Amino acid sequence: MHRPEHLKNAGLKSTLPRLKVLDLFENGKERHLSAEDVYKQLLGSGEDVGLATVYRVLTQFERAGLLVRHHFEGGKSVFELNKGEHHDHILCLQCGHVEEFHDKAIEARQEKVAGELGFAIRDHSLQLYADCTRKKCPHKP
Amino acid sequence: MHRPEHLKNAGLKSTLPRLKVLDLFENGKERHLSAEDVYKQLLGSGEDVGLATVYRVLTQFERAGLLVRHHFEGGKSVFELNKGEHHDHILCLQCGHVEEFHDKAIEARQEKVAGELGFAIRDHSLQLYADCTRKKCPHKP
DNA sequence: TTGCAAATAAGAACGATTATCATTTGCATA
């Protein structure tokens, strides 16, 4: 466990709210959390954090490369730990579960298409909205 | 020009604001417009529409299948005419220009990946954020 | 024409996020 160093390396003081937020992402059961999710879970654990602090910390962690921000449908930002390797997401329309995937063929085609149109890709965003085909829909029923 | 019939078919009365909005999308120079874009352009043309009406009309047109809504980065919804055939988007990071593309190989891989994970795709969203590689960046400099 | 349901404009209300600011805290230094 070297969370404090992560913060230090990012030029951020090691404060209680920051450690708590990091802990949520590293040890919580959901990998993908909105600011409100984080806020409510911290309040539920008896932590006394402000919502403004949660927003600030999430943005700082994103800038520091500790978290990645996603813009799924629904208007609110969703964050997850930055594990280094890029991936895209499937969102289950029934249970809200978020599954990750990475497909080299898709990425290669993206590069090809962009190149033909005269663009160099800097970033991309791909989400699949889908229904579970098995009934082992693994989360909220 | 059969705009009024489009509206009638959608169960919508043929009103001035609705015709003006449709006209903007059909004959304006930008294909992709936010609610604010539409509102400002109408005001600029001397039309006296309310912002609330613009939002309502855009939502109705989306429900009627006349427009398609996109959620690009930046928080605001962007609409375009529904031409029937699905496509994805490249957004130029320099000029803000939106280019459309469609790649069967990408779509096929999406189906494959989702199927392997036990999902049936209902919808998807793919955006490429890119830099122009030619200097003929065709819009706002 | 006239009547009435549908549509409108203006502004209040809303949810997510950001800014403000007085108070508190981490931590380098004495």
Next chain:
DNA sequence: TATGCAAATGATAATCGTTCTTATTTGCAA
């Protein structure tokens, strides 16, 4: 270990995109 100060915090106001409310206007069928 005590202390000073910049950085961080929490409460709250403000902002931004969007939706709701309501009194008024309008399309259109009779």
